[in-house]
Amino acid sequence: MAMGMAVGKRAEILLVSMAYIYLVLSVGASHKVGREEEEEAEADRITELPGQPKVSFQHYSGYVTVNQVAGRALFYWFTESVHHPDSKPLVIWLNGGPGCSSVAYGASEEIGPFRLNKTGSGLYLNKFSWNTVANLLFLETPAGVGFSYTNTSSDLFDTGDQRTAMDSLEFIIRWLDRFPRYKQREIYLTGESYAGHYVPQLAKEIMTYNSRTKQPINLKGIMVGNAVTDNYYDNLGTVAYWWSHAMISDSTYRQLLNKCDFHQEQESNECESVYSYAMDQEFGNIDQYNIYAPPCNNSDGVGATHRILHLPNRPHPIFRRISGYDPCTEKYAEIYYNRPDVQKALHANTTKIPYKWTACSESLNRNWNDTAVSILPIYKEMIAGGLRIWVYSGDVDSVVPVTATRLSLAQLKLTSKIPWYPWYVKKQVGGWTEVYEGLTFATVRGAGHEVPLFKPRAALQLFKSFLSGHPLPKS
Template sequence: MAELGPFRVNPDGKTLSRNRHAWNNVANVIFLESPAGVGFSYSNASVESGDSGTAVDAYLFLLNWLERFPEYKGRDFYIAGESYSGHYVPQLATVIVALAEFGLTDMNLKGIFVGNPYLDDYMNTKGSYEFLWNHGVISDEVWGNISEHCSFGRVEGTACGQAKKSFKIGDIDRYNIYAPVCIESPDGSLHSSSYLPGYDPCIGAYIDAYFNSPKVQKAMHVRTNTKCNLHWTDAPVSMVPTLAWLVDNGLRVWLYSGDMDDVCPITATRYSVKDLNLAITKPWRPWYTPDSEVGGYAQQYEGGFTFASVRGAGHMVPSFQPKRSLVLFYSFMKGVLPPAVSVWSP
């Protein structure tokens, strides 16, 4: 409701408007609340959650969904996500690809598409501080102190902890360090701290109001007493080996990063891409939208692995750059890099 879906919630928290750049313009899209317990989803059993269990649960959901809607069996199928889906999506893909190798599933998985992915515990931390330094949020001295005392590994000393706490970033949105923030006035009304075309930082409040409406909940047939109380039991430190295995097994793997995000920043993703140790087949270059804007930059590697940036976007790329995200998603679906030339010439 704030990103790639067909509707956006209006400021009244009661009505909807169309999203002209929804991804279902170019594909049938299933939205899955995962793991069980988030959103309105629930589990009939009280179980511990983790990466491996979430992948199995998602696979079982897909099996049941395809039994319910058999007309979609055999169609090309893709998995997309963002943020911690840097774990969820590759792990679900691994389950499907592994079963397919033994002829145990007929799901026609073609590729995965993950935005601003959380891929590596240590590199995400290093990349975040480096990103803040590169964008002038922390000083040369602070970054130098962090670089000197932090190894960005499993064990860090006291000096590293002190270095990380030696600065303040102020009231900015770390999901997009250049975006306005939502301000609540004394009378309880909400407004944006400044203007960013097409983006309203208060949309989260509108969405909460909409989904907390009894009328909406009744129409969606949801349980209203669900609670999210997750106890996470397993997660690999790095997803690089999983991504490498998927590429080796011929799956289309695309990662992309909004270049204004500090939570899972492009600097962190670059470290993980480098760790894949894949040969470059198409060097880093700009890509364009149909209206001749530079949408971002892209590079392709052996096995078809692709890494792209989306210019001017934060963590939730479709929220900040809906048109550019749709262009990139369409290119992924077609299996070709987005346009390398502008149709406009000076």
């Protein structure tokens, strides 16, 4: 009996000792991992970009590998909030296309802290930057967009909505490992145009991931602007916008409604010919992304530039010139981000991609193989999941116009909480809004496809109201 007790005691001591050793090794391993993550984050810190004005905030950029086997890595640029970054939410911004860069658009001409000089020689501060109230993470997705790359060339010819959502989720998980101080932070997803697919689809992947993990991502809401939402209603609403804004004739409007079946994946030759006639003969030399703004031309010597928009059920992707207060900003981005000293400062193009950095990838856009017919079912899931959802529309965009978005959202049949009213910024009507059960919709008066480019002050007010969860100001 005594011998049995002694053996049991020795076994107990051995188990305790093994547990202690395991704890020490685990702590040591976690400290090692923690140090490696800190070192990775520190290596991504941007000391100073060429031509950058002095700033008080930290910013980082670099790569996160999202698929080791294929060699897919996504590029990001992260700018901390100007004030109290430790208490501010993390806002992730995605541009659409598909195939367009969040660095070129979101970061450099919309909501980021810097604007580009005309010559591509440097930067100046954007006083309406969204990093005045939040930490901003710009993600170039999918691989093949901007500086993001893949070592498997077939990826560029076989991508679409689903892989983009999965890779973006993997990016967020690994990025949060690299910046663990943001793991418990409130996270919001934002974007525009074809990010009307990216953002809700990523939100859905996060909700699924959260349902089966012990370390959920603290996703609180989404906000999308001039967002591609539903094939049928987007196309119907776009044709209605063209007619109601006198861009097309009565005859062309009737022909589009009669000859085009917006339910079909591929339109008939008769439908395509009517589209082509409208664009070539009736639109005139306008910028479809802001029908009242002058298009970029060759007078400054930098050449005209083109934007890609992929809309399913259109006869072909629409290539049109970018516009804004300065309609040639896309070209300045392509000058600046192809500079070797800029790429070095950004820790970008480390694998020496065999092509120039471009604001949009035409080949990726042409080879987009997987696109959802409608995002409305995901809206229902997000509403049921309690996410804060805001949708906004610049009302002079004819590519994904306000009429398209209103027709699409009407299919959700939501109950109105606060009826339609004008909202204000600096004592002027900034637009109109309605608050529904589960969703807020707002227009931005006089803004084109890229709302923060055309109406930066109003866009910042919109963003502040979204983050606070309060309706837009009535006075």
